[in-house]
Amino acid sequence: MRRIKPLSEDLIRKIAAGEVVERPANVLKELIENAIDAGSDRIDIFIEKGGKRLIQVVDNGEGIHPDDMLDCVKRYTTSKISSEDDLYSISSYGFRGEALYSISSVSKFSIVSRPEDLSVGKELYIEGGVFRSFTETGAPVGTKVRVKDIFFNTPVRKKFLKSERTEFVHCLKTFINYAVVNTDIHFRLYHNGRELMNLPPSDLKKRITYIYPELSGRLLELDYTDETGRIYGYISTDERFKKEGIVYVNKRPVKNRELRKIIKSLISEKFYVLFIELPPYFVDHNVHPAKIEVKFKNDTAVKNLVREGLKALETPFKKGVTFDYTVSQRKGSYGKEKVFDLLGQVENTFIVVYYDGDIYLIDQHVVHERINYEILMEDLREDGFIKRKILNRNITHSISELEKALIEDKKGTLERSGFSFDIDGYNLVIKEIPVFVSEDQALDIFFRILMDEDAETVDYVIGEIACKLSVKSGDILSDEKAKLILKRWFETDSPNLCPHGRPVYYKVSIDDVKKAIGRG
Ligand SMILES: Nc1ncnc2c1ncn2[C@@H]1O[C@H](COP(=O)(O)OP(=O)(O)OP(=O)(O)O)[C@@H](O)[C@H]1O
Ligand SMILES: [Mg+2]
Known part of the structure; x- marks a missing residue:
């Protein structure tokens, strides 16, 4: 087992230190990294209340030498590098000797560890950076770190934590990041006492x-x-x-x-x-x-x-980096005062229009999203809720334990968004969907709302639906379609921004072009 040593002053200056733990997922990342660095082939993770109440990571790795236990929570003490050269050939996740120090100063922190060649383990308990106890204890080989009540001693930071679900989704993303790549490790993930994932060693695919x-x-x-x-x-x-x-x-x-x-x-x-x-x-x-x-x-x-x-990938969607540029002059006139020349479409992404001395490059997806958003919001204002339509045949989709938990957690939002559904064992059965959504888009929208941490408000959901209903970058537009989009665009209340705040177009003044090239 490698022993823990302080980094030299010189090395401390060279490492990018100063980690701030902002949320439970940051803690989880550090604990998983440590467990992997310890050579474990089994890692169990227990999370409670999105990690706000508990994050516990149990591994069967090499453990920590009992004489090093008090050092592992000190700043800049590590077993992973010892010279500057090591810094340029890092093969472990950790190298700064900082994570446990940062985590133990903002939580109720305990670490139990036992190396293989010893018959008992040691447990160190620290509360908000203050030493509480260091005792002998029975323990399996490996290390167990428990992080409870994150930010209990820094109420202001605690206030910035989001809902349990949001924090959990962050933890889940972190878990997946590491589980995907470390395929020879058996990972298990529990949330609020329920097993959500059980990933035995396997190949990458x-x-x-x-x-x-x-x-x-x-x-x-x-x-x-x-x-x-x-x-x-x-x-x-x-x-x-x-x-x-x-x-x-x-x-x-x-x-x-x-x-x-x-x-x-x-x-x-x-x-x-x-x-x-x-x-x-x-x-x-x-x-x-x-x-x-x-x-x-x-x-x-x-x-x-x-x-x-x-x-090099042989793909059905292989698309070169060609520059599609079609130019033709097509006049269109909508409304009384709007007269423009539709010049064409560039890179299957922008509608190009000449209007009143300016060339507009209009993002086809963004503009369409704005139009759909306004139409949907108008309907919402009239009825006060997202209208549903009953499906002729229910949509049935098999779900994992994890998805089941997330769906239950987010039932209210999904229902307000126009979905009605049941969960039958490991099947999601959707019976009604928002009226604007086609059947083949329904599942995608459902899961977008489910997985997106911001999807709490009806506004947001409408934005998502609008996005989904809109033409995409890469779609080839017919003249008719482009003109229809422009016509509707002129009728919108806020033509300049998409629902997410992105600008709809970029314009170039022909006068500026003339100046730039010395004409006029
Ligand atoms: N699960 C574990 N198993 C074995 N040793 C561990 C474990 N967790 C921490 N350690 C020991 O404690 C030391 C300090 O851990 P800490 O995460 O604070 O720093 P680090 O991993 O060395 O660097 P970094 O701050 O970049 O993560 C590690 O170098 C390692 O020796
Ligand atoms: Mg570490």
Whole structure:
């Protein structure tokens, strides 16, 4: 077992320290990472009240030497790195020696640990950063960390916590991030005493479909290597499956906008789980204390790897980065004063219009969303609720234990949104759906409302429905359709913004163009 040591002053200056624990999911992330770093092959996670009351992670890893127990909660003490060189070849999740220190100072924190070669364990209890007890105790091999009543000693931070469900959804996303990639570990997740997930060791594809059963048979495999590294993983072929994709760099889930943008431009909105493997010296994880951001030694090389990897994918939705530009002059006139020239559609995304000295690039999805939103809101104002229609045949969909729990938790919102349904064992039976929604969109909208943490208000739900009913970026519009959208757009109350606050168009003044090129 590696022993815990303080980092040198020099190294402390070099690490991106200063972690702030903001919510239960941050705690869960750190505890799962520690359990994995300890070489465990079994990890059980118990959450109560969305993690606000309890987060407990139990592993069967190498444990902590009893003489090191008091050090594990000190700041900048770690068993994972000891020299600056280690910082450039990190293979563990942790390296700052900071997580347990931060967590134990804002909770009622206990850690029980027993290495294999000892017959008893030790338990350390700390409350709000204050030492309470350190005792011997019977314990299985491994480590159990209990974090109770997060922020009990910092009421202001506690106030910023969201509802139990929202905090739980954050925890769940964190759990999934790590469960997807660590396939040789048996994970179990419990919420409020109920087992929600039980993931025995398996291969990657199986693990993904265990977590998302609806993707089975609907995944494309990717595996591509170039001189920089390797990219592999799975992409969903199911357009209706709406969840944010996950990108890992050297097994660490990361946020990197530019990579996401590239991925989206090549496979549009589909769900993906992609792994990028690069030599350790190529990647700097030491950018942000939570280590979710990364820097690459050579950005362009990584972008190329991703781009080429995705292009190599033989997919039914392979869409090059071609520039579609159709120009024709078609005059349209709607209302008394509005006369415009419809110039065409660019990149199957923007409707291009000339009107009164300006060229408008109108985002076809955003504008349509605005139109649909206003129509739906108008109906809502008239009736006070979202109208339902009865289905000829019920929609039946099998659900996991986890989804069942979430549905029960969010029943009220789903019903207010125009759905009526029953749960029959592990089947969701939908009987009525919002009147504007077609039958084949119903499930997708239902699950969007279910999984989205912001989906509490009718406004929001209407926004989602409006989004769903609207043309998408990538849809080719006929002249007639484009003109109809423009006509309706002129009739909206707030033509400039979409329901989520995004601008509908960008305009370029022809006068400015003339000035810029020295004419006039
Ligand atoms: N579940 C565990 N099993 C075995 N050892 C553990 C476990 N959790 C923590 N430790 C020990 O306690 C030390 C401190 O943990 P902590 O999470 O605070 O820091 P770290 O993992 O080293 O770095 P980071 O702050 O980046 O997470 C670890 O280096 C490790 O030696
Ligand atoms: Mg750690």
